[in-house]
Amino acid sequence: MWSILKARWCQGYRTAPYPSRPPALPDRFRGRPELAAGLPDTAFVPAAAVCPTGAFTAAPGLSPSLDLGRCLFCGACAAACPAGVSFTAEHRLAARRTEDLRLIPDRAPSRAVPMEDALRRLFGRSLRLRQVCAGGCGACEADSNVLGTPTYDMGRFGIQFVASPRHADGLYVTGPVTENMRLALRKTYDAMANPKVVIAVGACAIGGGPYRDHPEVHNGAASVIPVDLLIPGCPPHPYTILDGLLRFLGRIP
Amino acid sequence: MTNFASMANGGCMALTRLPRLDVDRFRAAVLAEVKAGARLSAFFACPDGADALLLVAVLARDDRGVLDVTTCSVRDEYPALTPDCPQAQGFEREIAELWGIRPLGHPWLKPLRFQPRRCVSDRAGNPLKEQPAIGLAPFFSMDGVEIHEVAVGPVHAGIIEPGHFRFQCHGETVYHLETAFGYQHRGVERALVGGPDARTIHYMETLSGDTTIGHATTYSRICEAISRTRVPARGQALRGVAQELERLANHVGDLGALAGDVGFLPTAAYCGRIRGDLLNLTAILCGNRFGRGLVKPGGCGWDITASGVDELLRRLEQARRDAESAVELLFESPTARARFDNTGTLTAETCRELGLVGVAARACGEERDVRKDFPYGIFQFVQLPVCTWRSGDVFGRAYVRWLEIQQSVTFVREQLTALPEGEVCSAPATGTLVPGQLAVALVEGWRGELCHVAITDAAGRFACYKLVDPSFHNWFGLASAMRNQQISDFPICNKSFNLSYCGHDL
Numbered sequence: 114m115w116s117i118l119k120a121r122w123c124q125g126y127r128t129a130p131y132p133s134r135p136p137a138l139p140d141r142f143r144g145r146p147e148l149a150a151g152l153p154d155t156a157f158v159p160a161a162a163v164c165p166t167g168a169f170t171a172a173p174g175l176s177p178s179l180d181l182g183r184c185l186f187c188g189a190c191a192a193a194c195p196a197g198v199s200f201t202a203e204h205r206l207a208a209r210r211t212e213d214l215r216l217i218p219d220r221a222p223s224r225a226v227p228m229e230d231a232l233r234r235l236f237g238r239s240l241r242l243r244q245v246c247a248g249g250c251g252a253c254e255a256d257s258n259v260l261g262t263p264t265y266d267m268g269r270f271g272i273q274f275v276a277s278p279r280h281a282d283g284l285y286v287t288g289p290v291t292e293n294m295r296l297a298l299r300k301t302y303d304a305m306a307n308p309k310v311v312i313a314v315g316a317c318a319i320g321g322g323p324y325r326d327h328p329e330v331h332n333g334a335a336s337v338i339p340v341d342l343l344i345p346g347c348p349p350h351p352y353t354i355l356d357g358l359l360r361f362l363g364r365i366p
Numbered sequence: 367m368t369n370f371a372s373m374a375n376g377g378c379m380a381l382t383r384l385p386r387l388d389v390d391r392f393r394a395a396v397l398a399e400v401k402a403g404a405r406l407s408a409f410f411a412c413p414d415g416a417d418a419l420l421l422v423a424v425l426a427r428d429d430r431g432v433l434d435v436t437t438c439s440v441r442d443e444y445p446a447l448t449p450d451c452p453q454a455q456g457f458e459r460e461i462a463e464l465w466g467i468r469p470l471g472h473p474w475l476k477p478l479r480f481q482p483r484r485c486v487s488d489r490a491g492n493p494l495k496e497q498p499a500i501g502l503a504p505f506f507s508m509d510g511v512e513i514h515e516v517a518v519g520p521v522h523a524g525i526i527e528p529g530h531f532r533f534q535c536h537g538e539t540v541y542h543l544e545t546a547f548g549y550q551h552r553g554v555e556r557a558l559v560g561g562p563d564a565r566t567i568h569y570m571e572t573l574s575g576d577t578t579i580g581h582a583t584t585y586s587r588i589c590e591a592i593s594r595t596r597v598p599a600r601g602q603a604l605r606g607v608a609q610e611l612e613r614l615a616n617h618v619g620d621l622g623a624l625a626g627d628v629g630f631l632p633t634a635a636y637c638g639r640i641r642g643d644l645l646n647l648t649a650i651l652c653g654n655r656f657g658r659g660l661v662k663p664g665g666c667g668w669d670i671t672a673s674g675v676d677e678l679l680r681r682l683e684q685a686r687r688d689a690e691s692a693v694e695l696l697f698e699s700p701t702a703r704a705r706f707d708n709t710g711t712l713t714a715e716t717c718r719e720l721g722l723v724g725v726a727a728r729a730c731g732e733e734r735d736v737r738k739d740f741p742y743g744i745f746q747f748v749q750l751p752v753c754t755w756r757s758g759d760v761f762g763r764a765y766v767r768w769l770e771i772q773q774s775v776t777f778v779r780e781q782l783t784a785l786p787e788g789e790v791c792s793a794p795a796t797g798t799l800v801p802g803q804l805a806v807a808l809v810e811g812w813r814g815e816l817c818h819v820a821i822t823d824a825a826g827r828f829a830c831y832k833l834v835d836p837s838f839h840n841w842f843g844l845a846s847a848m849r850n851q852q853i854s855d856f857p858i859c860n861k862s863f864n865l866s867y868c869g870h871d872l
Contacts (some may be wrong), residue, residue, distance in 0.1 A: 245521055
């Protein structure tokens with residue numbers, strides 16, 4: 114008993130002051146990329162050529178764009194085109210619609226807007242999520258699990274992962290949706306009571322990630338069920354996920 | 367002709383120099399080698415001309431530190447190894463599923479991953495004949511009064527990857543557990559053929575996301591072997607640091623998860639957090655908590671600054687202190703120990719028969735560790751003591767993790783205080799891949815042995831790339847450990863192995 118209390122004392126209070134203060138992120142963190150304005154279209158062609166997932170599109174006569182939903186944040190584009198592409202430390206990446214994830218030069222990216230008022234009245238202070246991994250590699254899953262640890266303590270915002278779809282308000286999907294998980298994902302969705310929301314977490318769940326266009330996968334959750342919130346990253350940083358969830362609930366402006 | 371070509375870990379050999387035995391001699395040679403103590407690290411098939419398949423067996427001789435490779439050409443069927451060599455069971459199911467050939471006499475030739483029908487064809491390009499759909503294949507079952515089955519998954523109750531477990535029970539006692547996977551199958555090995563290309567490293571980093579450094583290192587060593595590239599000393603040291611940080615984070619997380627499963631919440635809460643703190647150390651190196659972009663063919667993608675070293679050492683010491691206080695609580699708790707001791711016990715003999723690797727093997731008293739038996743990279747210069755325990759139970763697997771945590775902390779600290787000067791990556795990163803080669807690389811990932819085997823074609827592209835995650839060997843260990851256990855002990859048995867589903871399903 115005394116050793117438990119002593120350990121408790123030594124471990125201290127470790128919950129981060131979030132969202133009241135900005136999160137501590139590593140110096141080399143690769144957050145939202147930025148495309149420089151005022152460069153000719155052709156300047157971006159080398160960046161598109163090295164993109165492993167086709168997230169970056171550029172060609173002579175075509176204005177460059179970067180689909181954050183497909184982006185693995187590997188930084189290959191910035192290395193190939195340092196004048197045109199840079200990765201910022203911006204961790205706030207979530208969006209409600211796939212078109213909001215498309216970055217182009219000279220346009221401020223739009224952030225996720227809260228869910229509709231009727232839903233917000235129901236879920237705004239209490240959101241129960243059922244997570245389904247549908248081909249995920251374990252990294253998105255690990256960074257989701259970590260939200261329940263004292264550092265992030267997602268429970269203080271009323272958000273919690275639950276064991277049964279019957280108890281859930283939202284389905285939280287990771288992975289590209291393999292053919293072998295398609296039915297299980299669909300059944301989990303169908304087992305949830307209405308109203309319900311779907312959150313796609315990570316490049317795989319948004320667009321297939323590195324597995325995009327493999328015949329074994331379905332290029333993300335939206336191919337099977339309607340998606341309400343998209344959280345990019347490979348994997349998204351836990352703060353990116355938390356920011357997305359809190360914005361979705363209208364808990365941070 | 368000799369039966370085997372002996373290769374070093376990270377070795378490369380012209381295909382023409384590999385022995386090609388007839389099938390009976392191949393079978394006898396592999397069985398004799400296994401009987402002499404070798405492990406089947408990889409066993410797979412690849413196309414051999416228009417209408418034959420080449421079976422390739424890679425045997426690890428832990429005692430001699432060499433990898434013995436042999437091959438044989440087969441057509442529609444061959445006598446299975448499994449009846450005389452249980453470690454071959456998964457490999458032969460995989461060969462049968464992917465290529466439509468029959469290992470005759472295999473006792474349980476059920477598909478391993480349930481390839482979607484559109485993804486497999488015979489060598490003539492026709493779809494394979496009807497295979498059962500995932501979840502619908504028959505399970506090994508038991509008959510009798512009051513016998514019942516428990517079916518779990520693919521969707522589990524937590525944030526866990528999908529897989530199916532089928533228990534044959536009498537009352538609370540489990541007589542047999544059959545694991546059925548494939549839900550995570552993304553077609554990685556198929557997609558690697560024709561590479562390397564821009565996606566290859568990303569496949570490696572996401573084969574099993576918690577083993578990003580491990581698989582990226584193994585893949586890089588394959589490329590370096592085939593392109594005759596030397597990695598600078600500083601790059602090797604940083605890879606070692608990254609690999610041990612990966613081990614630290616996962617081992618600490620596993621101890622927390624084990625504590626959580628027996629309801630010992632202090633350790634569960636602390637270790638969950640400390641795991642995150644340790645992942646953040648990897649992010650100091652490369653910006654990503656899992657080490658994405660850190661290891662690449664030729665060396666490392668990032669160097670570390672002097673201030674980065676100081677920061678890492680300071681936070682490592684803090685995490686070590688926190689972990690020590692959290693883990694000691696767990697092992698001192700009589701109620702936690704009562705659940706761990708004599709639960710899910712494996713004997714050293716079963717471990718050898720099944721060819722188990724990593725923590726699971728070392729917890730049975732087997733001194734099996736790629737870092738010692740087949741030293742590579744920085745481990746050629748720094749010897750880490752192999753941590754073993756003899757009990758073979760949940761406690762053994764937990765305690766070996768704790769011993770390894772302490773060794774890895776010491777290793778990381780020593781490496782960071784004496785980093786070699788120089789570049790972290792050779793320039794150019796790698797040369798072109800030499801055509802017509804076979805390369806094998808082993809790495810001791812945090813779960814155990816990672817084995818990659820690549821064969822290059824006449825153009826220097828991958829004609830075949832075989833991936834073996836430690837989970838591939840060890841899932842059967844979990845199934846064996848569950849025999850005659852209470853079904854309520856399944857969660858802690860499962861956590862004590864903590865195997866990868868996506869690493870198995872590929």
